[in-house]
Amino acid sequence: MKNSDNVKILMVDDRPENLIALKxxxxxxxxxLFSVKSGEEALKYVLKHDFAVILLDVQMPGLNGFETAEIIKKREQSRHVPIIFITAISKANEHVSKGYSKGAIDYLFKPFNPHILKSKVKALVDIYKKQKEIENDRNELEKKTTQLNNDYKNLEHIIxxxxxxxxxxxxELQASQEHFRKIFQSSPNLMAIRSKEDQRYLNVNKSWTQFxxxxxxxxxxxTGDFLHILPNCENMEKVNSPLDLDEGNYNVTITYKTKHNEVREGFLSTESTIINGEACVISVITDVTENIKLEKEISRLDRLNLVGEMAAGIAHEIRNPMTTVLGFLQLSKSEQHKTSPTNDYINLMIEELNRANGIITEYLSLAKDKISHKKVQDLNTVVRALTPxxxxxxxxxxxxxxxxxxxCPHVYxxxxxxxxLILNIGMNGLEAMEETGVLTIKTYTENEEIVLEIEDEGAGIKEEIISDIGTPFFTTKENGTGLGLAICYSVAQRHSANIDIESxxxxxxxxxxxPKSSVLEVIS
Known part of the structure; x- marks a missing residue:
């Protein structure tokens, strides 16, 4: 049963099963709880409701999590709503940094720990309630002030x-200070208050001492520099004063040292304020050390799992031609076949060996660390050369x-x-069409991207298998190896490009x- 005083939480994920799990x-x-399946739908709800926290999936069709968060943060009424990104797609440090730069205050990876998620949401809800109390107190005070000004006209009464x-x-100020003190002490982030005048520590919260x-x-x-905070990004300018006294920071990637010289990682934000008449800086560090460790471990396990799957696939694909060759060699060696093998046998064995070699060659094309010989050139020229x-x-x-x-601008x-890449996708498109079908290849610019579009007039790809497209050894062809599109995705990754499918x-x-940015970086 809904209560008008209930705190509202928005959950955004394009997969219904994920929304059910969060609920x-x-x-x-x-x-x-409000459940929506897209960034566009989430924006509509944000216009209508006041949410205490938003749980936002990163990888979604249409508006992704980063774009949705950026729009929410640009709107005055919703820019203070805390956002927790939840994802299972990319766990690279720069990807996490991007999430925080778009306004997230936390970043959880699937599968998430229910207790951790629940406790973090509860902490944010408590902060939201405290902020509402302060806001209500302030509104009440404003009403009382207006009422006093309207009700009393004579000077004596006014005084x-x-x-x-x-x-x-x-x-009210005392009450607000008490609210701030509770929020300060209960925050899961490291918080410290330092004087701008002499850099001394005025207060630190419980999380700061624990970490x-x-x-x-x-x-x-x-006044000592206890944490030795250093920027953890190359483009960050060095500052003479401690970084936590440099006001105006927002989710800057940093490292800091504990009392026992353990180096930890986090995101630093700072804000200047006046406390008891003294100019101060409030610093907030979101510690992501454990998240990064977990991310690296999950990445390692994912790589091991992929190696296992690919090894099984290669063994299966190569065993077939090897079995054929072995069978013909044994047949030639048997007593009833003392003569040399016929040309038909030899041609068949060569064909099977070539097929095995082709599978191995395509597999090697998937290598992430394959050396690419890139240069800035015209994409249209490459397309025209391949068209005949x-x-x-x-x-x-x-x-x-x-x-x-x-x-289009040149690409790197x-x-x-x-x-x-063009040949693999183009040949697949031709095979998918009936007679008189047309394969259309387009190039154009869209936003900050250069787009290569390859369109066929086939029967389309079933929706339930689109997510498997590009997976090594997944194929719908009777004689396919399942490596052609996997190679295309590997090539795209080495070129910092994305492949989208509409069917x-x-x-x-x-x-x-x-991306246009890759060319600009090379030119500069």
Whole structure:
């Protein structure tokens, strides 16, 4: 049963099963949970409701998590709503940093720990309630002030009422200070208050002492640089004063040292304020050391799992041609076949060995650390050079290849790898079409990206298998190896490009998006 006083929490994920899992963890009589499946739908809810916290999936069709968070933070009424990113796609440190730069206050990876998620949401809800109390107190005070100004016209009464107002204000300030103190001490982040004048520590919260190993008595009133905070990014300018006294920081990636010289990682934000008439800086460090360790361990396990899956796939694919060759050699060796093997046997064995060699060659093309010979060049030139080959293949089956190329900035690419990508996707498109079908290749710019679009007029890809496209050894062809599209995804990754797939009953479109920024970095 909904209560008008319930705190509202927004959960955004394009997968219904993930929303069900989040709801199961957070279900409470004190929370009113809202579940939406897209960034666009989330923005509509943010316009209508006041949320205490937003749980936001990163990888979604349409508006992804980063774009949705950026829009929410640009809106005045919602920019203070805390956002927790929840994802299982990318765990690289720069990816995490991007999440925090878009306004997230935390970052959880699937599968998440229900207890950790529940406790973090509870802490944010408590902060939200305290902020609401302060806001309500402030609104109430404003109402009282307006009422006093309207009700009393004579000077004596005004003076008397102003005196009462000051008393009330002092009480409200005391109450607000108490609220701040509770929020300060209960925050899961490391928080410290330092004087701007002499850099001494005025106060630190419980999380600060737990993470750093220092006791409050060891730092209170002291001016030493206890944490040795250093920027953990190359483009961050060095500062003479301690980084936690440099006001205006927002989620800066840093490292800091504990009392026992353990180096930990986090994100630093700072804000200047006046406390008891003294100019101060409040610093907040979100410690992500354990998250990074967990991320590296999960990445290592994922790589081991992928190696196992690929090894099994290779063994299965190569065993078939090897079995054929072995069978013919044993047959030739048997007593009833003392003569040399026939040309048919030899040709078949050579064909099978070539197939095995092709599988190994394609597998090696998947290597992430494969050396690419990139240079800045015209993508349209690469497409035109490859078109006669595709056109010849198309004409053999009464099909056609059509080009629609626009003037685009040059891209930083390995021509041979991009030719292979276009050829793999183009040949797949030709095979998917009936006679008279047209394969269309387009190039154009969109936002900050250069797009290569390859569209066929086939029957489309079933929705339930689109997510498996590009997985090594996954194929719908009777004689396919399942490595062609996997190679395309590997090439795209080496070029910092993304591959999107749009498919319906009228055909399938592959969109390869190259970032303009990569070319600008090379030129500069």
């Amino acid at each position: 199961a963890v957070l279900e409470s009589e004190n929370y009113e 008397a009422d102003k005196t009462n107002e000051l008393v009330m204000t002092n009480k 750093t190993g220092y006791d409050l008595r060891e730092v209170e009133g002291k 080959l595709l056109q010849a293949e198309a004409l053999m089956e009464n099909k056609n290849v059509k080009l629609n190329l626009s003037d 690419i390995d021509e041979k790898e991009i030719r292979q 319906n009953k009228d055909g399938t479109t592959f969109l390869i998006r190259f």
